[in-house]
Amino acid sequence: MAAQNPEKQKTTSSEEVVSPNTPSAMDTSRIDLGHIEVLQILNEYGEVDKGLEPDFSNERLLEVYRAMVLARAFDKRMMTMQRQGRMGTFAPNIGQEACIIGQVTSLREDDWFAPSYRSFGAQIMRGWPMEHLMRLWAGFHDGFPPPNNVNDLPFSIVIGSHVLPAVGIGIGMKYKKKNNCVVVNYGDGASSQGAVSEALNFAAVYQAPVVFICENNGWAISTPTHKQTANEVLASHGVAHGMLSIRVDGNDILAMMCATKEATDRARAGEGPTFIEAVTFRMSLHTTADDPTVYRNDEEVKVWEARCPMARFETYLKNKGVLDTDSIKQTLASCEEEVIKARDTFYEMPPADPTEIFEHLYETFPMELQKQRAEYMQRLRQKGVGE
Ligand SMILES: Cc1ncc(C[n+]2csc(CCOP(=O)(O)OP(=O)(O)O)c2C)c(N)n1
Ligand SMILES: [Mg+2]
Incomplete structure (x- = not known):
């Protein structure tokens, strides 16, 4: 009998077998890393590598934990608002909180951040009020410019287009002998843009104080990374351009914080750019205009559920004695309350x-x-x- 469900038929055809697009940063069974180092400090069970454990204060760890919870609460609320017809199309960051937030934790106010569109966890941490971001995603052009005290570029929707300007900012810092740096992020899909290669080349030749975060989240809308490139170790792009490069478990907040800290320290010390490939996974829709069930297999998503960046950080903080079940609940409640407040402020803002x-x-x-x-x-x- 012919299959009744076209989706089922699709996922069982030879073209659509479980995508091989699931390795974590640590799974090197089918890829050749060459000389590229891989960094993981906190594994998916929340176990810490004692030899690599950083000495961030408990206060700092809790601040970062809260930023991750807030990003997820914002994400969920935005999804509800979008489905109610009260928000424009937006790009969720669920599952990528460690990668997105960890990349800005070592930035100072007078440094620069040049994000792509899936970065609101980092934008909130950089000082963008949530109602401002809601205004932005709802399509009001006054939502796009960064708030006065925030040294960020507006996020880029034209993929990869912001990477050259970010390098230009870095070269400007070097020219003016400023002790600052730039963090710029882009995805596995954007890595195929010609302008991104030009940016890597300029940064390396001019030893610009730029940290490239290539967020390899497995997919560029419906294109899996293995169809994007025959060399899935995107950190090799940095090597090819002559810069220090590392592959990081992007679902490990400690690894992301440490790798970025080292890279920003190097940049400030005049030691040039660093390339960080953050291996993570887009758990949700590409944007609210997307339906990933038509092109990817649920089993792949399940594999990554087990690598959740939030769960492993919570386990680590619990084992360390700085978080318990009550404080987890309280953090979530206070983040949700903060998001609701921002939503109400956004609803009260004048129409365009x-x-x-x-x-x-x-x-x-x-x-x-x-x-x-x-x-x-x-x-x-x-x-x-x-x-
Ligand atoms: C220059 C350009 N081409 C095409 C698009 C349409 N587009 C939007 S997002 C996207 C995929 C980007 O994937 P990736 O860089 O991996 O980032 P992710 O969405 O996974 O975070 C594409 C092709 C675009 N925005 N800009
Ligand atoms: Mg991607």
Whole structure:
């Protein structure tokens, strides 16, 4: 009998067998690492490698833990709002909290962060108010510019497009003899963009104080990493351009914090750029406009559920005696409350002026656009908008 369920048929065809796209950073059984080092400090059971354990204060560890919980709470709330029709399309960061937050923990206020779109956990940590980010994802252009005290680029949706400007900022810092650095992130998909290779080359040649975080989360929408590139060790891109490169377990917050700390220290000391491949996994949708069940297998997701960055950090903090069941509950409740507050502030913000779409293009407004604007405003009035 012919299969009734087209999805089932798809996942059992020879083309769609369980994707081989599941290795963690530590699984080197089918890849050749060459001379690239791999870093993991906290394994998926929450066990710490005592020889590598960093001496971050308990206060610092709890601050980072809270940032991860907040990122997840924000993510969940945004998803609910989007499904209620009260939020635009957005890109969830569930499962990537360690990778995303760990990459900015060693940045100072006067350093720069150049993110791609799946980075709101880091943006919140850098000082972006959550209501500002909600405004951004809801499509208001006033959500895009960074708040005044935040030295970040607006996130880039055009994949890889922000990497060259980030290197330019780094070269500028070096030229001005500033003791600062830039962290720039992009995905496995963006790694195929020509401009990203140019950026790596410029950074290495000019020894720019830039830390590249290549977030290898297994997928670029529906393209798995093994179809993106025949060399799945993306850290080799850094090696190819002549810079210090490392492959890090991106679901291990301690490894991410330590690798980035070392890289930012090197950058500030004038020792040039570092390339960090963070191996992680996109647990949820690419964006809310996506349905991953049509192109990836649930079993792959399950494998990565067991590598959850939050669970292993909680186990570590519990074993260390700095977190217990009660404080876990309290942290979650206070983060959820903070997100709800931001949501309510966002809902109270004034709506956009629909005529703004005609602005910011011309110094002298052309006659043709004046006519179009008049016609548009008349139509809005007919629809009762703006009265
Ligand atoms: C230049 C460009 N081409 C295509 C797209 C459409 N697009 C949006 S996200 C994406 C995949 C990016 O994947 P990856 O870089 O791995 O980042 P991830 O979404 O996995 O975090 C594509 C192709 C785009 N935004 N920009
Ligand atoms: Mg990706």
